[in-house]
Amino acid sequence: MSKQILSVKQIDKRFKGVHALKGIDFDLNEGEVHALVGENGAGKSTLMKILTGIYEKDSGEMHYLGKLYHPHGPKQALQMGIGIIHQELNMMDHLTVAQNIFIGRESMHKSGLFLDEKAQNQRAQALFDRLNMNIDPSELLGNLTVGMQQMVEIAKAVSHDLKVLILDEPTAALTNTEIDELFTIMRNLSKQKVAMIYISHRMDEIHRITNRVTVMRDGEYIGTRDTDKVTKEEIIQMMVGRVIYEDPKQKSNVEDGAQVVLKVSNLHAGKMVKDVSFELRRGEILGFSGLIGAGRTETVRALFGADKIESGTIEINGKPALIKTPRDAVEHGIGYLSEDRKRYGLCTGLSVIDNSIMATYESYQKYSFMQQGKMRKVAQQFSEAMKIKTPSLEQLVVNLSGGNQQKVVIAKWLIKNSDILIFDEPTRGIDVGAKSEIYHLMNELAKEGKSIIMISSEMPEVLRMSDRVIVMCEGRITGELDISEANQEKIMAFATMNN
Ligand SMILES: Nc1ncnc2c1ncn2[C@@H]1O[C@H](COP(=O)(O)OP(=O)(O)OP(=O)(O)O)[C@@H](O)[C@H]1O
Ligand SMILES: [Mg+2]
Numbered sequence: 001m002s003k004q005i006l007s008v009k010q011i012d013k014r015f016k017g018v019h020a021l022k023g024i025d026f027d028l029n030e031g032e033v034h035a036l037v038g039e040n041g042a043g044k045s046t047l048m049k050i051l052t053g054i055y056e057k058d059s060g061e062m063h064y065l066g067k068l069y070h071p072h073g074p075k076q077a078l079q080m081g082i083g084i085i086h087q088e089l090n091m092m093d094h095l096t097v098a099q100n101i102f103i104g105r106e107s108m109h110k111s112g113l114f115l116d117e118k119a120q121n122q123r124a125q126a127l128f129d130r131l132n133m134n135i136d137p138s139e140l141l142g143n144l145t146v147g148m149q150q151m152v153e154i155a156k157a158v159s160h161d162l163k164v165l166i167l168d169e170p171t172a173a174l175t176n177t178e179i180d181e182l183f184t185i186m187r188n189l190s191k192q193k194v195a196m197i198y199i200s201h202r203m204d205e206i207h208r209i210t211n212r213v214t215v216m217r218d219g220e221y222i223g224t225r226d227t228d229k230v231t232k233e234e235i236i237q238m239m240v241g242r243v244i245y246e247d248p249k250q251k252s253n254v255e256d257g258a259q260v261v262l263k264v265s266n267l268h269a270g271k272m273v274k275d276v277s278f279e280l281r282r283g284e285i286l287g288f289s290g291l292i293g294a295g296r297t298e299t300v301r302a303l304f305g306a307d308k309i310e311s312g313t314i315e316i317n318g319k320p321a322l323i324k325t326p327r328d329a330v331e332h333g334i335g336y337l338s339e340d341r342k343r344y345g346l347c348t349g350l351s352v353i354d355n356s357i358m359a360t361y362e363s364y365q366k367y368s369f370m371q372q373g374k375m376r377k378v379a380q381q382f383s384e385a386m387k388i389k390t391p392s393l394e395q396l397v398v399n400l401s402g403g404n405q406q407k408v409v410i411a412k413w414l415i416k417n418s419d420i421l422i423f424d425e426p427t428r429g430i431d432v433g434a435k436s437e438i439y440h441l442m443n444e445l446a447k448e449g450k451s452i453i454m455i456s457s458e459m460p461e462v463l464r465m466s467d468r469v470i471v472m473c474e475g476r477i478t479g480e481l482d483i484s485e486a487n488q489e490k491i492m493a494f495a496t497m498n499n
Contacts, residue, residue, distance in 0.1 A: 083162045169201065358412055
């Protein structure tokens, strides 16, 4: 039998208006990877924050290495060997990669008076070499993509000497290749007897990397199983109380001869967008596939006026469109749900209702009074449609679970009712049940005649939603597939076709 190193019993936690954890039991063995799954708002992150001393439990007991365990803060937990990679990136954009990794334990110059940047960068480089990551330690963190930032977080956590590593949705921002790298790192840690708690909404990963799986629902403990004795469908059933099928789309829903609403020709923007041309039709869901760094986000940012276009043309409904700022794009009927909700999508210090109507604020203004009732009604309607889990519409977004924050961003753009919607990783961090709801909403929008560009790193999502798939690699479009001929192998072949 493996040695148990951590156990929690009957943990209870309340926030104002929310009973987040209702008597949770959980235990962890040396060297195992233990999946923790459950719908958005089930209480996974809250439990992990209690384990790492960020939150105080209301009641219950924790044991670690055979002793009663009661951390007084994350620093103490870390010193005792329990570290966490958080769901939300929380590093400093204005510091370098190496500075972020070694914050609080900087390499000092011999005199002890000032920082030895060179030594610190070398330390970071050695760490990256060991982990097989290709990242420049002296780069400013803010210049990296979200996926790369996540890899830095992982490197940072691994650089500590840990007995327990908690990974709260580490792969939400990663694509297949990076996930493979992460899993290699995790297998090595497991050999060194590090125990890991692994939170993910990507159900396919559970069987690839975990030994056991614990399911939570609505703050309650549902059960624990050996991973090899349970199917994906059974896990989903435990999570959401019903079976959900994820079938790929068989054929395009776009009508023959549907009008071209957007035509992009020979677009060049920065290093990551090279000679990009494509068309989007009325009622079409156009999937953009590719690896991290393929230039998909950069392409839609240029299209949305968020980054400067160097050359190329954009036509909307057959007419040339000059888009220099996001405001121009919005005026042309384009909505953009960004991949990085924290940076561009949300004001987390504002309420659910304020965030929901943010993109449409002006339409609620009448003689300089805000039409509160109307605002509330619309926000209420979308919050219900998307099953946003919140005690009230006045709740600050910062207090919602990660997945529910993402739902608020989606609601914001759905309320805006744009003709062309760009969704960049729309279901990142969203549970399987809510995903189905969002897919349903997207299909409804397409049926109404809206056109959607969907960037997604999740292959099942691309194959399930798209009418047509465009594949990018290193800033160029390398392939285009009708959904009837698309499959994972063909997409991967285009995604790695360097030219
Ligand atoms: N600081 C807080 N203040 C108030 N409520 C909170 C706070 N933190 C979490 N909650 C609430 O506690 C519940 C559990 O949230 P938690 O973040 O643990 O969910 P989760 O399982 O991690 O979900 P997700 O998959 O979306 O990340 C939610 O209803 C959430 O809104
Ligand atoms: Mg969470």
